[in-house]
Amino acid sequence: MTIAILCAFIAPLTVAAGIAASGLLYGRARRRLRMGLTRVAPLTTIPALIAAVIGGDGRDVDLGWFLLGDSSLYLDSTARAMTALAAALYAVALVFIADGTIERAPALSGSLLVCFAGNIGVFMAADVVTFYLSFTVMSFVGYLLVIHDRTDPARRAGRIYLVMTVIGEAAVLVAMILTAFDGGYLVADAPAAIAESDHRNLIIAMLLIGFGVKAGTVPLHVWLPLAHPSAPTPASAALSGVMIAAGIVGWLRFLPLGEIALPNWSTAFVTVALAGAFLAVPVGLLQDNPKVILAYSSISQMGFVAVLIGVALNHPQLATACTIAAIVYTVHHGAAKGALFLGIALWKSLGGGRYRFVVAAGWVLAALAVAGAPLTSGYIAKYAAKQATGEATFAGIEIATILPWVGLGSTVLLIRAAIVLATRTTTEARPAGTPLWTWWALILAGFGYTYWLANARSDQIVVPSLWSASTWFDQSWPILLGVTAAAIAMRLSRREEIPDWIAHPHGDTVPPGDVVVLEERWARSIGRRLTTISDGLADRYAAATATAARLPGIGGPTTRVQDALGSRTGSGLLVLTLCVVTIGVALVVVW
Numbered sequence: 001m002t003i004a005i006l007c008a009f010i011a012p013l014t015v016a017a018g019i020a021a022s023g024l025l026y027g028r029a030r031r032r033l034r035m036g037l038t039r040v041a042p043l044t045t046i047p048a049l050i051a052a053v054i055g056g057d058g059r060d061v062d063l064g065w066f067l068l069g070d071s072s073l074y075l076d077s078t079a080r081a082m083t084a085l086a087a088a089l090y091a092v093a094l095v096f097i098a099d100g101t102i103e104r105a106p107a108l109s110g111s112l113l114v115c116f117a118g119n120i121g122v123f124m125a126a127d128v129v130t131f132y133l134s135f136t137v138m139s140f141v142g143y144l145l146v147i148h149d150r151t152d153p154a155r156r157a158g159r160i161y162l163v164m165t166v167i168g169e170a171a172v173l174v175a176m177i178l179t180a181f182d183g184g185y186l187v188a189d190a191p192a193a194i195a196e197s198d199h200r201n202l203i204i205a206m207l208l209i210g211f212g213v214k215a216g217t218v219p220l221h222v223w224l225p226l227a228h229p230s231a232p233t234p235a236s237a238a239l240s241g242v243m244i245a246a247g248i249v250g251w252l253r254f255l256p257l258g259e260i261a262l263p264n265w266s267t268a269f270v271t272v273a274l275a276g277a278f279l280a281v282p283v284g285l286l287q288d289n290p291k292v293i294l295a296y297s298s299i300s301q302m303g304f305v306a307v308l309i310g311v312a313l314n315h316p317q318l319a320t321a322c323t324i325a326a327i328v329y330t331v332h333h334g335a336a337k338g339a340l341f342l343g344i345a346l347w348k349s350l351g352g353g354r355y356r357f358v359v360a361a362g363w364v365l366a367a368l369a370v371a372g373a374p375l376t377s378g379y380i381a382k383y384a385a386k387q388a389t390g391e392a393t394f395a396g397i398e399i400a401t402i403l404p405w406v407g408l409g410s411t412v413l414l415i416r417a418a419i420v421l422a423t424r425t426t427t428e429a430r431p432a433g434t435p436l437w438t439w440w441a442l443i444l445a446g447f448g449y450t451y452w453l454a455n456a457r458s459d460q461i462v463v464p465s466l467w468s469a470s471t472w473f474d475q476s477w478p479i480l481l482g483v484t485a486a487a488i489a490m491r492l493s494r495r496e497e498i499p500d501w502i503a504h505p506h507g508d509t510v511p512p513g514d515v516v517v518l519e520e521r522w523a524r525s526i527g528r529r530l531t532t533i534s535d536g537l538a539d540r541y542a543a544a545t546a547t548a549a550r551l552p553g554i555g556g557p558t559t560r561v562q563d564a565l566g567s568r569t570g571s572g573l574l575v576l577t578l579c580v581v582t583i584g585v586a587l588v589v590v591w
Contacts (some may be wrong), residue, residue, distance in 0.1 A: 001519075002061050003285075004047045004048075004050045004051040004054075005047075005051045005061050005075060006061065006180030006285065006429050007047035007071055008047040008048035008083075008117075008120060009088075009117050009121065009452065011043075011044035011047055012041070012044040012045070012047075012113035012114070012116050012117050013113065013114065014044075014112040014118050014329070014476060015044050015110075015113055015272075016036050016109075016111075016114050016405075017043050018033070018144070019034055019037050019038070019106045019107070019109065019113075020110060021107070021142045022034045022037070022333065023442075025340075031400060034106035035106065036104050037106065037109075038097065038098050038106045038109045038547075039098045040498045041094045041098065041112075041505075042079070042091045042092075042098065042180050043162075044284070045086075045087040045088075045090050045094070046087070046091075047115065048083050048086065048087040048120050049083075049084060049088065049091075051075060051080075051083065051238060052075075052081075052083040052084035052087060052218050053068055053080075053084055054078075055310075059073050059209070059394035060072060060075075060126065061073040062433075070127060070129070071127055071129055071130045072127055072132065072183070073121075073124040073125065073494060074126035074187070074188070075124055077513060078123070078249065078252065078253075078327055078397045078442035079440075080455055081118075081328075081331055082088075082123040082249055082327070082330070083120050083123050084449065085241075085245070085326070085331045085334045085449075086119050086120050086242045087441065088125065088240045088335070088442060088445055088446075088449075089237060089238065089242050089334060089335065090115075090116045090202065090238060090242065090439070091114065091340045092117065092237075092338070092342065092435075092438045092439060092441075092442045093112060093234035093235070093238050094109060094113075095188070095344060095435055095438045095488055096233070096234040096237075096439075097112070097232075097234050099433060099434070100350065101345075102232050102234070103149070104148070106234065107144075107148070108148050108234070110147065111141055111145055111148070112234070112235065112238060114137065115137075115138050115145065115238060115243065116139045117134075117140055117308055118134045118136075118138030118237075119134075119140075119238075119242055119243060119246060120134075121134025121136050121138070122134045122135050122138060122246045123246075123251070124250065125187060126186060126187055126188070126500070127185055127186055127187060128144025128175075128176045128179060128184070128185055128186075128187065129185075131150075131187060131250075131253070132172060132173065132176045133171075135172060136169055136304045138243060138246060139168070139169060139214070140165060140169075141241065142165070143158055143161055143162050143165065143233075145227075145235035145238070145239065145517075146158045146161050146182055146227045146230055146231050146235070146239075146394075147230070148180060148231060148232055149232065151230070153226075153229070153230050154230035154231070156230075157223070157226035157227050157229075157231075158220060158227075158518055159298065159375070160223050160226055160229070160513065160559065161223040161226070161227050161239075161294070162222045162362075164213050164220065164222065166175065166214030167209070167213060167220075168211070168212075168214060168220070168495065169210070170210075171206040171207075171209040171210030171213075171392040171504040172206065172207070172211065172557030173210075173212075174206045175203050175206035175207050175254065178197065178199045178202065178203050178206075179193060179194055179291045180193070180256065180291075181310075182196070182197040182198075183255075184197075187253050187254070189460075190253065190254045191253075191254065191255065191257060191258070191259050191357045191574060192256070192259055193521070194255070194259075195259035198539070202249075202266075204255065204262070204265055205255075205501070206249065206263075206461060207251065207254055209331070210246065210250070211248075211250035211251050212272070212428070213241070213248040213442060214244060214246050214247030215244060215247030215248055215302045215305075215306065215567050216244055216276070216298060216299045216302050217273070217276055218272055218275045218276040218279060218299070218303070219515055221276060221280075222513045222515060222516035223516075224239075224240075224244075224294060224296075224299055224312045224511075225295040225299075225358060225512035225513050225514070226291050226294045226512055226513045226516070227239060227295075228240065228291045228295040228341075229289050229292050229295075229512065233341055233344055234342065234345070236291055236294075236341045237337075237338040237339075237341040238296065238338070238343050240295065240298045240338065240341060241333075241335065241336050241337050241338030241341070242334050242338070242410075243350035244302060244325050244334075245334055247328050248302070248306075248326060249330075250304055251306075251309050252309070252323055252326060252327070253311065255312075255313065256313075256533070257312040257316075257319040257323060258311065258315065258316045258319030258320065258323075259321075260316065261313075261314055261315065261316055262313045262314060263314045265314075266310050266311065266313040266430070267310075267314075267394075268310075269306060269307075269313060270307055270310035270591070272303075272306070272309055272513065273304070273305075273307045273309075274303060274307060274402065275303070276299050276301050276303030277303030277304050277307070277406045278300070278405075278406070278409060280296040280297070280299040280300040280303070280409075281296070281300060281409035281546050282410065283296055283415045283510050283514055284296030284297060284300070284416070285412065285416050285505070286501075286502075286505040286507065286509050286510050287416075287420075288420055288505055288507045289342065289343055289507060290342065290421040290424070291344060291415055292507065292512045293416055294337065294340055294341060294344075295415045295512075296413065296501045297337070297339055297410060298333075299372065300406060300409055300410060300413065301333050301337070301373060301406075301410065302333075303386070303406070304329070304403065304406045305329050305333075305387070307399060307402075307403065308322040308325055308326045308329070308385055308388060309322065311388075311389045311390075311392045311399060312461075314392070315390065315392055318388065318390050318392065321388040321390075321461050322388045322389065324457045324460050325381075325384045325387075325461050326385070327453075328380070328381050328384055328385075328453050328454050328457075328461070329381040329382070329384070330444065331446075331450055332356050332369065332377040332378055332381040332382075332450040332452060333381070334441060334446075335377065335443070335449070336366045336367075336369040336370045336376075336443075336446055337366075337370060337446065337556075338376065338442065339362070339366040339442050339443045339446065340357075340363065340366045340367060340370070340441075342416075342439050343359060343362060343366065343437075343439065345365065346359045346362075346369050346435065346436060346439060347359050347360075347424070348467070349419055350436065350449070351424075355436065355526075356439070358436065358440075359428075359436070361477075362439060362440055362443055364416070364418075365443055366443055367414040367417075367418065368558075369443075369446065369447065369479075370410055370414060371407055371410045371411045371414060371479050371587060372407045372410070372475055372478070372479065373475070373476065373479055373512045374471075374472045374475055374476060375466060377447045377449075377450035377451065378467065379464065379466075379475050380450055380454045380463060381454070381473075382475065383462070383463075383464040384419060384454055384461045384462055384463060385403065386400045386403050387400070387461065387462035388461055388462070389403070389411070404474075404477070404478045405478065406476075406478075407475075408478040408479075408480070408481050408485075408509060409477035409482075410482075410499040411478065411479050411483060411486070412482045412485055415482070415483070416486075436554045438556070439538070441521075443540060448483045451574065455570060461584075471563070474542045490578065493542060509591045533566075
């Protein structure tokens with residue numbers, strides 16, 4: 001099994017390196033090698049899938065030769081569940097790329113393979129160094145996925161993604177350093193170390209920000225609605241299905257869940273989680289791009305999961321159930337949401353032919369799963385999550401009574417996405433190939449694996465009966481209410497009894513990225529003011545130096561100093577001097 005774990009990283013990285021090295025070749029040999037490696041790429045996820053499905057809990061791989069000499073991988077139940085999801089979803093995404101309909105497919109495939117290695121490294125890491133390295137690789141290579149099409153919207157989305165990633169990485173780095181300093185170098189020891197740390201509040205704040213960026217937590221979510229429509233659809237599936245889950249896993253790994261009750265932090269987590277779960281719905285309904293709507297759906301769904309983590313922070317006795325429910329829910333959401341994104345690509349290529357009903361049926365099944373309909377993975381995951389919160393309350397209301405309303409929001413968002421997708425122009429029908437059948441396999445595997453995963457932990461979470469009438473109604477009323485609300489809205493729209501910007505939104509009332517638009521305006525305004533100030537200072541400096549140059553005995557030395565500071569050597573020495581002074585001041589303050 002150790003070999004399978006190592007091959008889980010070696011295989012994708014080797015193929016990615018081969019794709020990169022093929023750039024040294026020319027002509028037909030280059031094209032053949034790159035496309036051959038692109039077609040082989042989906043198979044590189046098999047070792048990870050074998051390690052996750054067949055390997056038992058507690059598998060440890062020592063990487064004493066790596067980095068600081070204390071690195072290791074650990075395959076516990078969380079790592080197994082998330083790695084299986086990653087292997088399945090990345091494999092299907094890579095199949096879609098190998099199908100040959102994406103420009104520069106080898107480059108996209110190579111980037112996705114490196115992201116995959118980083119992604120499963122986050123899930124398997126047993127120490128903070130390996131965890132942070134994997135998280136960083138996954139995050140920054142994700143930038144290549146966002147800008148792959150090289151369009152202006154893609155470049156803008158990439159810039160915002162990169163800014164948010166740097167903010168998140170800086171916060172995670174601070175948290176990792178402080179955690180290791182307080183005795184939590186091993187991931188398994190981190191929660192207890194943070195619970196006892198004098199820096200506990202700072203560490204938790206950094207974890208909330210750092211992993212909140214990746215999980216799409218409001219107000220750190222702004223990259224998601226911009227990245228998804230810009231990235232190729234297979235990349236969007238990986239971003240929303242698995243990479244976003246890395247933030248959830250980061251919280252589960254490092255937060256002191258079950259160690260200590262932290263009511264203030266619990267309130268903060270639940271507040272931002274519910275804000276994302278509900279506020280994402282109206283903003284998503286005002287969009288006219290199905291990928292943007294699904295992005296806001298992901299923000300809402302991750303808010304649902306974050307509520308479980310917030311509950312566990314204040315109720316140690318519920319921590320185990322909430323943690324398992326969060327894992328089950330994340331696996332369900334990853335498979336179903338990944339299938340929805342990939343279904344958009346299939347609809348575009350097959351929606352005009354005889355397979356349109358096959359694609360439509362699969363898309364509807366995945367949408368019903370996200371909404372939590374009976375006999376789907378969402379039915380299992382949402383029921384277990386609601387039961388895991390016990391009698392925990394927020395603002396005097398039981399959280400178990402709040403969570404079903406997230407299902408209402410999910411339903412109306414998915415109906416909106418389906419309507420927009422159905423109106424999209426489809427190309428001439430292509431022959432159904434491997435992508436269609438692997439996509440269906442992903443949908444069915446998501447259902448089966450979620451059910452198996454929940455039942456494997458049925459002694460710690462509540463798994464609903466598949467044939468209980470009362471449970472069916474309990475899980476179905478938010479969906480029925482959502483369908484009714486959507487039907488009423490469509491009828492009012494036809495009668496022109498509601499404003500046009502609501503009835504027929506074009507994504508301009510609240511642009512994708514919402515608050516980032518305001519932030520960009522503020523940044524431009526601040527930039528213009530700083531430019532005005534700097535120009536004024538430059539004019540004054542020029543006037544002062546001109547005056548000094550005319551003074552007897554001063555002009556020559558002033559000119560020489562100015563020329564020296566303007567040279568590379570002079571400016572470098574100035575920067576070095578400033579750095580030395582800054583470090584000296586810091587040492588004086590510390591000691």
